[in-house]
Structures are given as C-alpha cells and as structure tokens.
Amino acid sequence: MLGSFIAVLTLRWPAGEGLGGRSRCDSCAAPLRWFELVPVLSFALQAGRCRRCGAAIPLRHLAIEIVAALIGGLALGVSPAAIGWAGAGFGWGLLALAVLDAEHFWLPDALTLPLLAAGLLAGLWLAPPLAERAWGAAAGYASLAAIAAGYRALTGRDGLGGGDPKLLAAIGAWLGWPLLAPVVLAAALLGLALALVDRARGVAVDRLTAVPLGALLAAAAFPIWLLFPTGAPALMLAP
C-alpha cells in the first residue's frame, strides 16, 4: 500500500499536482475503482493495462510497489519490533527520495529534513545512540557540502545538487557516523558499475555526465542498515 502511495507521490509531486484527488488512469484520467487499486495484484489481473482505455500502466508503479514491499519485509525480518518498523520507515523514505532523484534529480527538503529529524528522534529509544546519530548528521552534511564548495571553487561549475548533503545528513542520523564512509563508498562503486553498464550499452558517459548521487546514496544506505540495524559494531568504534 505504501509502495502504491510512493509511486503516486513521486509522479504527482514533481508535476505540481496535489495528492488529494482520486486515483485515476495516467492516460485517460478515468477514476479507478477500489478493485483496480490493489497493489501488484490489480496490475497482474489487468495484465498491466487500464481497463477502459487499454493504456499500459507504467512498469515503474509495479517496480516501486514491489521494492516497497521488499523494504518492509526485509526490515521486519531484521526485527519485528520497533527497530524493524523504524528501519522500514527509513527505507520507504529513501525509496521515495531515490525515485525523485533518479527521475527528476530532485531531493526535496520536505522529505530529507523530516527523515533527518526522524532519525535523530529514533535515537532517543533505539540504537545507535543519539550522539552517534547527531555526529552522523553533522558529518554527512559537512562532508558533501565541503566537496560541493570545493568543486565549485575549482571548476566554476556545480558538481553536486543542494539536496545531496541533506540526504547524507539524514542517512547519518539513521546509521550513525561510523557507517557514513561505507555508504559513500558503496554508492560510488554502484555509480561506477552503472556507468560501466551504460558504456557497455553504447551510452556516452564522461566526467560531465549527470548522475543521481542521491539515488545511489539511498540504494547503498538501506542494505547497510539491514546489515547493521543498531549501528556500527563496536569494532569500528574502537580507537
């Protein structure tokens, strides 16, 4: 259900449309009945097409619903208690941001900042402790903001979106500072792998090709939360 909501949110929000209206076909605008709104199942029963106009329902809806279900299932598999629900919320927030960044290079403050606040708030009850999270938020923001400022000073171009430091701050508020470097490393490796795939497919990729860094950070952060749902192991914190 949340996946379905995220699919609609990430479609209507960048288009400046409200969320209040009824669910409708993107093609013929016919309002959808309740049985056309069951996530994944309706898509399968209607063979991926609108019942009225026959237009193909974008595969992104199905993909987002499935990924959202996986996030919830994996997080609650880690722990069926509060920590699992918190992790699922973190994952769903990351999913919405990843979709917006991949499709629009947009990481709205209205999502990154509440995600950051929720991460700090969770630190009042759940590991990692608040201090580790607060340092994570500060270091996450400062590191990318410094890289963005340095790149701009050196090249006169913007190399990083303004939302990226805020997203890494939110990720730091959830995972704690010791896991920031692994997240950035995994995101960079993922980005390089995708660039190599693009090249292999004949897509031109050079040093000025825009890459949705936020989507890569989000895609790296959730698996690392799954591995370390209560923060970095003590080993990493030892001097």
Ligand SMILES: [Zn+2]
């Ligand atoms: Zn239709």
